[in-house]
Structures are given as C-alpha cells and as structure tokens.
Amino acid sequence: MRTLVVWCPDWPVLAAEIVDGVAATGPVAVLHANRVVACSERARAEGVRRGLRRREAQGRCPGLIVVDHDPGRDARAFEPVVAAVEEVAVGVEVIRPGACALAARGPSRYLGGEEAAAERIVEHVAQSCAVESQVGIADGAFAAGLAARQGRIVPPGGTPEFLAAQPVEALGRPALVDLLRRLGVRTLGDFAALPAGDVLARFGFDGALAHRLATGRDDHPLAVRRPPADLTVTADLDEPIDRVDVAAFAARTLAARLHERLAGHGLACTRLGIEAVTAHGQELHRVWRHDGLLTPAAITDRVRWQLDGWLSGGARSGGGPERPTAGIIRLRLVPDGVLAQAGLQSGLWGETGAERERASRALSRVQGLLGPESVVTAVLGGGRSPADQTRLVPWGDERLPARPGAAPLPGGGAGPVSMPPWPGRLPPPAPAVVLPTPLAASVWDATGTPVVVSARLAVSAPPARLAVATNVQPATVSGVAAASEIVGWAGPWPVDERWWAPGEARRRARFQVCLADGAALLLAVEGGRWLVEAIYD
Template identity: 85%
Template structure:
C-alpha cells in the first residue's frame, strides 16, 4: 500500500458488452443496441446513444427514446469469452497482461515502451495489432496506476510521469464509479477528485469507511494493489511427425502409445490430468482429421493410448458410418499426429476399491462402447438425458456416449403444486419468457410414460353414442371418451381417462405456435396411453407401463 504507482498502460475497448454480443451472438453493433442487467441499461451502441439512450435507463424508457432498439441481456461469460482473443493479441506484443474486466486489460508500460521506442509508439503498436488481429477498435491510456490509466484510456491520453495527481484532480467525482458515495460527496459540496483527495485521510476513513478510504487513495493517484499479470496458458499438446506415412493399424498403435506416454508425462509435470482428449491427424494429402473423446474419470497413459489406438484403427480400417453414407477412411497415410488435452483437472487421484473392483464393470462397458464409436463414429452410441419440457418427447434428448450429459432445457423445480387433472393448467403465456429455471406449467404429472413413440400415431376417439370427441377452445370436452381407434385396428373400450392438460407454446411466433391438449386414458385390456388432440386430430404419443 505504500509504494509508488507503477507506470501502467491500459487498453480499453469502448462499449465492450455490445461488441461481445456482436462477436458471439451476431447482433450488429452498428444498429441501436442496448445491453440490460436488472432491467437497466449497462451499455449501449453509438447509434443508440445518438437516439438518447444512456446507461442507467430502464428498459421501457430506453425503448421509448429509441423504438428500434435491440435489447440484449447482460452475460459476463459471453463478454469474457469474446475478450480472450483481444488479450491474446496484446500478449503477442507485450508480456504480463492483467485482465481488469472484460473490455479492459492492463500491463506495465516500461517493457513495451523501451522495446518499441517510447510510450506513444507502444500504444500505437498495440492498438494497431488488436485492430488487425481481432478487428476490434480500442484506445490506450498510460498513467501512474491502473485507475488513472483507465480514465486516461477514455480519451486515449498519455499522462506524463508524475502528472497523475494533477490529471485526476480536474475530473468529477463520478469517475470513482461509486454512485452512493458520489451522491453523498455531491451533497457535501465535494465536486472533483481533487477536492476529495484534499480531505484528511483519517477523517475520510472515519466518515466513509474502508471503501471510502480506498476511493480516497485512488482519487489521490495511489493504487491500492500492484498489477496481477495473467499467466499465458501452457501449451500442453504433443505432436509427432512421421517421415513414413502410417497406413497400418499396428504402426498406428505403436505411435499412439509413445505419444500418449509423452502427453501423460507433460500433464503430470504440471500436476494435471486429462478428462477430454482431442485427437488430430494430418494425412500425406493434407486431409485433416479430428475427434474429441470424453471420459468421466481421469485418463491414464494407458487409457489415452487406447483411445488414440481405437481412433486410428477406426480411421485406417476403412469402415463407414451406419448405412455406408459417411466414409471415414483417410485419403492417404497419416504423417502427423497431435494430442490436445481439451479438458484438464488438478490431479487429485481416484480412490479404488479394496480389491480393485470398484468401477471395473463400468470401465469395461465404457471401453467397449468407445471402441464402437471409434469404428462407427461418435453418433453410433447414444444415451438419453432428461431435462425440462412439457411433454415426454421434449424432456429427453440423445447425446453421444462420453459427451457431457447436459439437458437441452433446464429441468423444473419441485412438484408440490402439480396441476390437477381436468383443470386448466398454465401455458406459455402464464410462464412468461424470463430467464432462470422455467416452471414448465402445463407439463404432465407423474408417473412418466415408459415408451415415447418416435412418431405419434393417428387415432380417433368416440363417445358412448359413437360421436367424435372434440375439445373446444375453452378446453371443454364434448363428451366422455368411450372408444379409441388407432389406425386400422379395431376399436378398444376406454375405461378411465384424465385431462385435458393444455399447452399453448410459442404463441408469440405464429409460424412456430403449437396448441394442443393431452389426455391419459386407460383401456379395457389394461394398457394406458398418452393421447393428444391438436387441430382436431387425435394422436397417441406415449405408452405407460
């Protein structure tokens, strides 16, 4: 806390949340765009500012000022991912970069300024390199300390050494970025950072607390901590080049084991273990092959070698995918093999069973299924993953064996308030379109059906008088269902039924809207079915066990 501030170079990308939305989600930053958090604008594009949109406005007020405004939800993860290439571009010119926040990074100015011929030359070089590499506009500020350099970057200014207190003194107290403190200082007559810095430090601590004391240090041009430079990620991938192209499985197995041991040793040297392995190969004709293998444990050297051997065997064996529609045999022998640890964890070890039996059956099954994938492709072995949704078909998706088992939709919360049969369960209108875990109103109560038909079967439902059963727009059933006919099969008597459970999905998009009502019926032969009626057509969607 007592050392002089380090001469700091800070690169700032204006309106970064807007640019990140363009980079990741394709939202044009040249349009009027606003990024919202907690229903307030946290960033907006230049065109939106021209229409009167400002930070801190509520969503409705911002849209009132600019009816064409495109609203994007704030996503710090998206901002950080999009900013990573910018940081990497800065690291290509100067080492020791600290990410202050997505959209701003800092480094000590001494190194690049001495190497590139001065602070101004270093700033121009970094801005130009970022623009050429990432197509991103940026500004650089240089001052004594990170806080002052960040304010200088707003104007693309280089503050002379020793001139930081004078530079800060003229700025308004709003530059501190502490609204509550700024409001109090304004009411006390403190207008600028110079006025604030002139107050006795002891009185500031007693009146405003520790956060106020920290702001007081920043206003005086004294940083509260040194730069915490980012360590560039270590390149853990291993590569082997072969003068003679590999076109035999036995030669591929030998190369796989040597390279797997090399990768395992490199990971162990860093205290890491691999959970997801990327296998890359280049043939003599320049064809590039790539496959990612996942594992729910930690891959040992033997496990890595097995997966590489299986994959090379699958590539070199000349087998095709299912139906022969997707050939996997390379056009020539493999001349380069590369293993990339796509997912790593700290090596903490696994606890085996007392006699080594724990997980052996699972591992044998995993090896067998992975072997099939190596020959037929990753889509040849799939498993079901449960998630959210209103119908059984929506709640299940198939993922390749070994992939992360993430549901396509977040699952529902607990079920204390499950809608009762015969009631008007909620719809998408009731659910709204907000974020978070959706409650999925309108979903069916348990138990879940045992078999979900891949394609619903057309059916007809009649009442006791032989008249078709219809459901009105107000969910009124014309009569109690009495007989079910599926296709050309003879009618079957219905002895019990429950419903309807209505669903009105995506009503805001007419081309994608879907409105239907579901029924549970029990037949005289003991079978239980899930029926749905949509646009007047009855369908059999699932079968209960």
C-alpha cells in the same frame, strides 16, 4: 497497486468487423434490448449515442448499420489481443471484452518506465492484431480504466485528485447516478467526500462499493491469468502411414510423450483431441472423452482405435468417419479437458470400477469405427412434453440439457430454483415409454359421442372409451384393445406455443387416462385429433 489497463475503443464494433466482416469505418451501431450499447466514430459524428433507442438512432443516421450485441463474439475476438499483451507482460486479467489489466510494476521496470511500457504494449497490439488501443496507468484498476479512455498516466499518489474531477457517470451504475444527480452530487469527488457509513445506510452495499471506488480504493486485487502451457504433442512421420499396425506403434510413442508432458505440469486430461494430416493435406479431427483420468494405456487405445477407424473404416453415410485420401504424415494429440492430477475423486475402494471401464472402452471402440453419433445417451431437461424433455447426446460428450429445467413445484420438486418454469408441463410421474410417432386414437363418452375440447379448454363430456389404431400399434401398446374402457382420467393440460408466429403456432391439450385392463396412456388432442403420445408403466 499501480495498474495498467489496455482499452480498445468501440470494441463491440471492432469485434463485429473481425468476426462478421462489418466495416467499422462506416456508421455502425451495436444494439442490445433495442438500445445502442456501442457505435462507430462515424455514427457518433451523425448524432448516434449510447442508450438511444433503435428508432431514434436510425432517425439521426438513416444509413446506420445495426448489429446485434453478442458477448461471445466480443470475447472470441478479444482473445488475440490478450495474447498479444501477454507476449509483452505476464499476469493479465480480462476485465471485459475490450479491456484488460495487469500490474504495471513488472513491465515498467523491464522496459524502462511506465510510459515506455505503455508505448510498447500499444505498438505490439497494433502490429500483432491490427487493433487500435489506449493505455492508462493509475493506482487501482478502476482509476486506470478511466485513465485509459484518456490515454493518460496518472502519477503515483495522484489518483484521488484524478478521480475527484470525474463525473459520477463514470461509476457505470445508471440508477445510482440518477439518484446522486438529484441529490446534487455531480462528481466522484463530491461522492467520495460523503461519510462511508452514511453511504452504506442510504445506498446499500452496491452504493458502498461505488463509494470505495470513488475514493480510489479497488474492491479486489487483480486476478491475473497465467498463459496456458503448450501441452500439445506432434509427431511428423517420415513415411506416410496407411496400415493400422504401424499407426498403433506411432500412437504408443505419442501417448507416452503426452502423458509425460502432462505429468510434468502435475496435470491429467479427461478429454483428448486426435488430429491427423494426410500427404494430400487432408485434416481429420476427433475428440474423445473419458470418465476418469486418461492413463498412457487409455490414450494409446483411443489413438489406435481412432486411427483404425480412419484407415480401415472407410467412408460411411450417416455420420461415419471419412477415409483418408492418402497416408497419414502427421499426428497431433491435444489435451482438451485438463485438470489437476488429484482433481478427480476415486471410487469407494480406490477404483472407478472395472465393469464401468470395460463398458466405456467398448462404447468408445464402437464410436471410433462408426462415428460419435453411433452411441447416444439421453439427457433430461426442461420442456412441456416428454419428447421435449429428452435430448440424445453422443457418448462421452457433455451431458447438457437442450432446455433449462423447471423450477420446483410447491411442496417439493427436483429442479433448481433459478431455472424458469414451464407452464403447461405435465406433473410427475414421467411416462415410461415415449412413442417416436404418436398413434392416432378415438375417444368417446358414455353415450358413444366423440369427446371434443373447445377453444376455452372445456371438455364436452367425461372420456369413457378409447380406441387406438391397431394396424400400426407397436409392441408396447399391443395389449390395448380396439375399444377399451377408460376408468380414470386427468386433464386437460393446455399448451399454446408460439402463438405470435402463425406459421409455427401449435395448440394442444394433454390427458392422462387409465384403462380397465390396467394400462395408462398419455393422450393429446390437437386440431380435433386424438393421439397417443406415451405409455405409463
């Protein structure tokens, strides 16, 4: 397939200028893992090259401006460029931030040839985004990407000849390139001349894929993206709204329009953005999430609740909604979580459950009046202590853990294999109650001597008695006597965190103890002090 690739030189540097304001005209280098991954033209003029270590790059260019590599920043800054290309030709595939591809046939036929299409795209990107770009056209995305770096249009059928002259470094596989160089293979033509079966046997699957690219055959067709449909609905109000009943009528009309537009595309939404603009230019925004498909009634309810919270809730401290400074003159509904109409599985008997729906409506109503932080749920994740493993998220938000979970333990476990382990974490079962503030405690051995844990994690004597500060005991541990007998214990589980940062270092050891009255506690010793962190059920 004739493929057109749009390439923006030194894109990580340009993205740093667009997002962070770092002047790309100066000596700038973007570093990842202490090596240069991109640099500006001025930095190259002073000897900075990709792959150099930071110290060597700064030695060649003393005035070098160092920027950390941020793929998210590069992708966000590249989105306007992709949108500008889509205004000229549809069906764009983003290869990586700074490069995108599309089939050349459509724009070349519409604009009068491949050269005319390339010129039009370059000019439009420059006018829309003030970004310099180059276009390459060849048979296949890989060859077109190499041609874009030279600003070249390879004639139809000339791709194998064009690739044959390229060095093997164009494959972008350092380990394979180093091996090919030592074997005397210098160009893609030399590599393509090798038998495909021998390449697979000698270099494996990745080498066979690189060999396929060197011969001018792509590994997959273009996976084009379609420009998203504009599903947002907006209502400009003739008179400013400052009453809840009038706002409810406007919400009903706007919700019906949104649902009709979504249904026209065969879509539904599970997350809804509600935006309002007041007569004084104040902008209010809130996102609502629903566990299911938002029907017209559900959309109307949420818009009405939110407007009620804005208009009558007033300004509150602690995360409450901000009262509008004037009447609302514009309402906008933005469907955020969009999926196919049949993309959500119903309940066992066709419904998700009336009780669950009523509970969701009640909690959403509270959030509309008091703010999203007024209703939170717990999400379990990774960590060494029970407090670290729990994260509170507002009701309706994505339930993502703050830390990745732990890998499964030998003999079974619950975490995915790809998750990193947490050395020093407690074994199951988890405690039933985690105290928000640990309680001070004292632990003695059988002779009445305080039990201590040495720097080498040696316990001075088996724990025999425990006393908890009774004046601040919560109800959950009120049954523990002033001095209870310890009939069983396990530990220690040591944790030595952030030892490389003295100001943030923390060294602890945890014990599980079982008392004579049947209570089970999680103890921690830190700095010679014993603390009760959690209670087992």
